[in-house]
Amino acid sequence: MKSPYIGSLTPNEVVTGQFLVLSKEVRHKRTGEPYLTLHLGDRTGDMEAKMWDNVVEVIDTFNRDDFIKVKGLLQLYQNRTQFTVHKLRRLEEHEVDFTDYFPCSERDPEEMFRDLGAIIAGLANPHLRALLEAIFSDQRLASLYKIAPAAKSIHHACRGGLLEHVLSLCGLCRAATSHYAASNYKHIDVDLLLAGAILHDIGKLEELSYGRSFGYSPDGQLLGHIVIGLRMVGAKVEQIDGFPPKLRTLLEHMIISHHGELEFGSPKVPIFPEALLLHHLDNLDSKMDTMRRALNRDGLVESEFTGWVAPLERVLLRKERYLNDAGAQRDAGPPAQAETPAVGAETKPPAPAVQDAPSKEIAARAPGQPLAAAARDPRPAAGEKRPENRPLPTTPFGEKLQAVLGLEK
Numbered sequence: 001m002k003s004p005y006i007g008s009l010t011p012n013e014v015v016t017g018q019f020l021v022l023s024k025e026v027r028h029k030r031t032g033e034p035y036l037t038l039h040l041g042d043r044t045g046d047m048e049a050k051m052w053d054n055v056v057e058v059i060d061t062f063n064r065d066d067f068i069k070v071k072g073l074l075q076l077y078q079n080r081t082q083f084t085v086h087k088l089r090r091l092e093e094h095e096v097d098f099t100d101y102f103p104c105s106e107r108d109p110e111e112m113f114r115d116l117g118a119i120i121a122g123l124a125n126p127h128l129r130a131l132l133e134a135i136f137s138d139q140r141l142a143s144l145y146k147i148a149p150a151a152k153s154i155h156h157a158c159r160g161g162l163l164e165h166v167l168s169l170c171g172l173c174r175a176a177t178s179h180y181a182a183s184n185y186k187h188i189d190v191d192l193l194l195a196g197a198i199l200h201d202i203g204k205l206e207e208l209s210y211g212r213s214f215g216y217s218p219d220g221q222l223l224g225h226i227v228i229g230l231r232m233v234g235a236k237v238e239q240i241d242g243f244p245p246k247l248r249t250l251l252e253h254m255i256i257s258h259h260g261e262l263e264f265g266s267p268k269v270p271i272f273p274e275a276l277l278l279h280h281l282d283n284l285d286s287k288m289d290t291m292r293r294a295l296n297r298d299g300l301v302e303s304e305f306t307g308w309v310a311p312l313e314r315v316l317l318r319k320e321r322y323l324n325d326a327g328a329q330r331d332a333g334p335p336a337q338a339e340t341p342a343v344g345a346e347t348k349p350p351a352p353a354v355q356d357a358p359s360k361e362i363a364a365r366a367p368g369q370p371l372a373a374a375a376r377d378p379r380p381a382a383g384e385k386r387p388e389n390r391p392l393p394t395t396p397f398g399e400k401l402q403a404v405l406g407l408e409k
């Protein structure tokens with residue numbers, strides 16, 4: 001097991017640790033000398049890093065998706081964490097344990113795969129069962145399905161995340177079918193719905209790359225998971241004798257319509273009950289996971305509200321704090337929006353500042369509070385939608401908070 005993990009780091013700390021390089025960019029100072037902008041990660045989180053000095057010696061020794069050992073100083077700078085690398089060495093694969101570096105589902109993939117097998121074995125429709133058995137007895141597809149994430153970053157973005165998402169979705173499908181059956185709604189074919197749930201995102205096996213850091217494959221960039229999934233299922237259907245053509249068309253419709261709307265990438269909207277249910281239950285399951293992950297993260301501001309959650313386009317209420325917390329925090333509104341530095345205005349942080357005079361951000365953090373809890377940047381990341389109607393704190397506590405964070409107008 002590696003040590004330390006990003007989630008346990010605290011600012012004003014010299015760190016020696018091993019991390020995965022999520023991105024690497026070479027930039028130049030005004031003097032023309034190169035410096036490195038890195039994004040480093042492990043299974044507990046990620047952080048920005050800069051290497052300002054002695055860059056020429058290491059610049060060509062590593063790339064994105066390599067593992068590196070670094071020594072450096074962690075600081076809070078302009079309300080964001082920044083790790084300044086002083087020493088760096090590329091690690092060989094035999095020096096690392098992959099499970100330390102990639103977020104994984106909390107469930108065992110083999111156990112989840114057995115659960116999926118039980119759902120398939122329980123299907124009464126012999127054609128759908130034969131199709132799914134053909135897909136999951138393909139060793140290559142089965143091994144990919146056990147480790148694929150359900151998304152690059154938004155929901156179930158972890159190894160095994162697709163399987164976790166699909167099993168959760170199957171549970172929702174069964175519950176919805178029972179509910180409507182009890183309400184005398186006789187038009188739901190649970191086998192078709194479950195087959196659609198199991199196959200709707202199968203294109204993600206090829207759309208995403210997840211050997212190391214998550215990204216999009218060339219096919220994923222060019223085609224997307226709906227088209228890839230359609231191809232994969234079509235190829236397997238061709239191998240099954242007597243698969244009814246109309247059943248194939250229904251399954252294909254469920255795959256292509258599962259995003260629900262044309263503007264979300266579906267070329268057709270759902271036009272029969274199983275397809276409509278699949279779309280809404282898929283949407284529900286992905287949003288619930290996004291919300292769970294956002295609520296599990298801690299924020300810089302000890303408020304009842306999270307920072308801006310871009311995929312959901314809202315801040316979230318931590319209702320336990322709202323219901324139970326006493327004192328000043330009760331008056332804190334949604335967290336303040338930090339000013340975004342101008343593009344190109346990036347400057348080297350004052351390296352020794354944390355040792356001389358603690359910055360306002362560091363002073364605001366309780367001693368020993370972990371980095372993940374102390375320094376969540378409330379700003380939307382590049383490319384994310386900036387909240388327009390998000391209220392700023394107007395209470396006395398909110399004003400104090402803005403003053404502490406240096407956000408006074």
Ligand SMILES: [Fe+2]
Nearest residue numbers: 200201225258
């Ligand atoms: Fe999808």
Ligand SMILES: [Fe+2]
Nearest residue numbers: 165200201282
């Ligand atoms: Fe999905």
